[in-house]
Amino acid sequence: MPEPVVIATWPFGKLAADTALQLLAKGDPALDAALAGAQAIEDDPTVRSVGFGSLPDRIGRLTLDACVMDGKTLGCGAVAGVEHIRHPAALARRVMEKTPHIFLVGEAAKWFALQQGFPLEFPYTPEAIREWLDKHPDRKKEKPADDKPAAPLTYDSPVDEHNHDTVTVLARDLKGHLGGVCTTSGLAHKLPGRVGDSPIIGAGLYVDDLAGAAGATGVGEEIIRIGGSLFVVEQMRGGKGPQEACELACKRVNAAAGRRGVHPAAVAFIALDPKGAVGSACTARTNFKYAVARGGKTELMQAKEVPPDA
Ligand code: SD4
Numbered sequence: 001m002p003e004p005v006v007i008a009t010w011p012f013g014k015l016a017a018d019t020a021l022q023l024l025a026k027g028d029p030a031l032d033a034a035l036a037g038a039q040a041i042e043d044d045p046t047v048r049s050v051g052f053g054s055l056p057d058r059i060g061r062l063t064l065d066a067c068v069m070d071g072k073t074l075g076c077g078a079v080a081g082v083e084h085i086r087h088p089a090a091l092a093r094r095v096m097e098k099t100p101h102i103f104l105v106g107e108a109a110k111w112f113a114l115q116q117g118f119p120l121e122f123p124y125t126p127e128a129i130r131e132w133l134d135k136h137p138d139r140k141k142e143k144p145a146d147d148k149p150a151a152p153l154t155y156d157s158p159v160d161e162h163n164h165d166t167v168t169v170l171a172r173d174l175k176g177h178l179g180g181v182c183t184t185s186g187l188a189h190k191l192p193g194r195v196g197d198s199p200i201i202g203a204g205l206y207v208d209d210l211a212g213a214a215g216a217t218g219v220g221e222e223i224i225r226i227g228g229s230l231f232v233v234e235q236m237r238g239g240k241g242p243q244e245a246c247e248l249a250c251k252r253v254n255a256a257a258g259r260r261g262v263h264p265a266a267v268a269f270i271a272l273d274p275k276g277a278v279g280s281a282c283t284a285r286t287n288f289k290y291a292v293a294r295g296g297k298t299e300l301m302q303a304k305e306v307p308p309d310a
Pocket of ligand 1: 197
């Protein structure tokens with residue numbers, strides 16, 4: 001019988017991996033287990049980049065993105081830019097199961113959530129608001145200095161590249177099927193309306209029982225640019241192992257940055273193949289750690305960095 005395996009991004013992914021492994025051991029399907037793992041992180045208010053308690057965008061609105069994918073059927077669902085919903089990954093799953101579509105966004109995704117019985121919530125925590133205000137000192141003032149109108153929003157200033165801790169959870173169940181979930185609040189201080197890789201099937205996540213599963217974290221623009229997770233899965237379909245597949249994706253990110261004459265952004269990939277082997281790699285100075293759960297225990301691993309000249 002196939003051994004259950006989970007791989008999840010970042011040290012906080014340990015909770016996701018533990019949670020998912022327990023369910024897999026009872027015989028739950030891979031997607032159910034991955035979703036429960038991801039939801040444990042969405043509910044953790046100390047994680048400021050996923051679900052409840054995340055950091056808002058540039059104008060102070062907290063919007064969430066997520067997607068799910070079932071490796072047996074290639075069923076998938078996604079939501080982006082959703083406000084006031086605590087569990088966007090579960091909502092993405094409803095899109096997969098209850099609609100003929102794959103991707104719902106913004107207000108309409110929220111209406112769908114309400115129609116599906118999800119509660120409307122106010123997922124802001126005092127800690128997240130305080131941290132947000134520290135980056136936006138002008139917003140602390142009751143009125144702008146000298147009564148001048150506040151400066152308008154600019155569209156060119158950088159986002160916070162250091163808050164990039166999406167949780168992606170990939171799981172293999174006792175039947176050998178694969179499932180994956182990716183959920184995030186996106187880059188902190190992002191422009192309103194900005195969507196990263198995380199809810200995009202093929203960018204933040206891709207899962208196919210016949211080839212493997214992959215997920216991404218980091219600066220989503222660079223992951224979308226190379227079609228990151230699908231790229232990793234297609235490498236595995238072509239015979240590469242999960243480790244090499246992730247390293248090749250990082251090389252793609254590096255090469256794409258080189259073509260634009262910029263330094264590669266912080267990006268990381270995780271992968272799980274149909275036999276249960278795992279791999280991970282990241283671009284230089286990303287310092288990416290991930291959790292792997294199997295055989296009743298969960299370990300934190302350090303991903304191999306792929307320098308620009310590799
Ligand atoms: C995004 N990839 O929205 C996400 C951000 C993130 O770890 O935190 N990734 O670009």
